[in-house]
Amino acid sequence: MRNAFNVVKAIDDGKVNATQAELANYRGEALAAIALCYFDLTRLYGYPYAKDNGASPGVPLLDHAIGYGETSTRSSVAECYEYIINKLKEAITLLSNSRNDGHLNSYAARALLARTYLYCGKNKEAFGTADMLINDLKSTGLYYLVDNAHYADMYSWGNKLGAEALFQVSNTATSNPGRDGLSYMLHWWGYAAVVLTDDFAQKLKSDPADVRNQLVATYQDGGDHQYYNLLLKCPGEKGYDSPSFDNNYTVIRLSEVYLIAAEAGLKAGGELRQPALDYLNDIVRRANPNASVSDAEFTLDRVLDERAKELVGEGHRYFDLLRNGKKIVRRGGKHLPNAPEEIDWNYYKCVLPISRDEFTFNPDMEQNEGYTKE
Known part of the structure; x- marks a missing residue:
């Protein structure tokens, strides 16, 4: 965020030599990055919006890179989401519509805006943003849902920045997190420290025709001889026979936008219910062309179940349950x-x-309930 704020200031101070179109895009990228960082900070440190309509403390809101000796107080969760929404709206007006892999463009910012609306209960806005984005992308063809036959290939090492990748953090052979990265945590050749629960693996296997079964493998640890269910979304250069370091990390992809539309339209109800169900079935039928969800089966739990299966390993399930007031069951x-x-x-x-450390600089900063400042 500091770097992004510094980019904005450098542009304002006339220190960036570029065309007006380039300057607008640079500013848009910086604002979208700030919004994305604030989104993650808010959901990590602030209680879910639905718990108290965003009244609980979120994080401090700034409009610049904080200076030495400067302090700030925590804004409410509701204020944080409003800030994020405003930053993304401004960014969208500045960002390019061109595909710019590894960078935030207008489509990525619109997807993040739909996600933010969903998190703060603005369901009509979330559906409308997602619906318009999906239809715009259908007309441009820049991004599209990968079909059933090529689904597993979407996660191959050589298919970085594929058809659904609205925004990925790009890692290279020379610039990557190495053994500290998520991909190495997931890989059987690496730490194999992040594994799927048996319950989740069985949920997928209950439909043998679901193409997403191809992304689950069973591995026996040579040390303790226990079996683990591994997620195959981060293979190495030679598949799962080589270590995995430089996989890209998906921040948001097109499948999530369809699922945002499904959840938001279901919650909004009325005339949005049927198109929301259609978007859910686009994901369900892609996984298994012979499967579908009926109107009677179209419930929040069914949508969350589909999000779990589609977005596994991409950082959503915990927050999906938490923001909907559901219980998180951890058995592993x-x-x-x-x-x-x-x-x-x-x-x-x-x-x-x-x-x-925050209290060293600002003793008056509010701590989250249940924790101490020491």
Whole structure:
């Protein structure tokens, strides 16, 4: 965020030598990056909007890179989401409509705006933003849903920045997180520290025709001889026979936009219910062409179930359950030996504590409930 704010200031100070179109796009990228960072900070440190209509503390809101000795107070979650929405709206007017892999363009910012609306309960706005984006992309063909036959290929090492990748963090052979990266955590050749629960694996396997089964593999650990279900979304250059370091990390892809439209339209109801169901079935039928969800089956739990299957490993399930007031059930075996099995938004550790370092600079900063400042 500091870097992004510095880019904006450099543009304002006339220190960036570029055309007006380039300057507008640079500013738009910086504003969208700031909004994205604030979105993640808000959902990590602030309680879900639906718990109290955003009244609880979120994070400090700034319009510049904070200076030495400067302090700020925490704004409410509602104020944070409003800030994020305004930043994204401004960014969208500035950003290019061209495909710019590894960078934020107008389509990525619009997708993030739809996600933000969903998180703060603005369901008609979330549906409208997602619906318009989907239809615009159908007309341009810049991004599109990968079909059933090529679904598993979407995650191959050589298919970075594919058809659905609205925004990915690009990693290269020389610039990547190495063994600290998520891909190495997932890989059997690496740490194999992030695995699928048996419950989730069985949920997928209950429909053998679901193409997403191709992204699950069973691995036996040579040390403890236990079996683990591995997610195959981050293969190495030679598939799962080589270590995985430089995979791109997906921030948002087109499938999520369809699922945003499905959830938001369901919640809004009325005339939006049927198009929302159609968007859900686009994802369901892509996974299994012979499957579909009926109107009677079109419930929030069914949408969340589809989000779990489609977006597994992409950082959504915890927040999906939390923001909808659902219980999070954690049953995993040796990697969760002492964890509580069920938590919800009333469990104080569902959000992170403010770091004690913050109180060194600002003793008046409010701590999250249940945590201390020491």
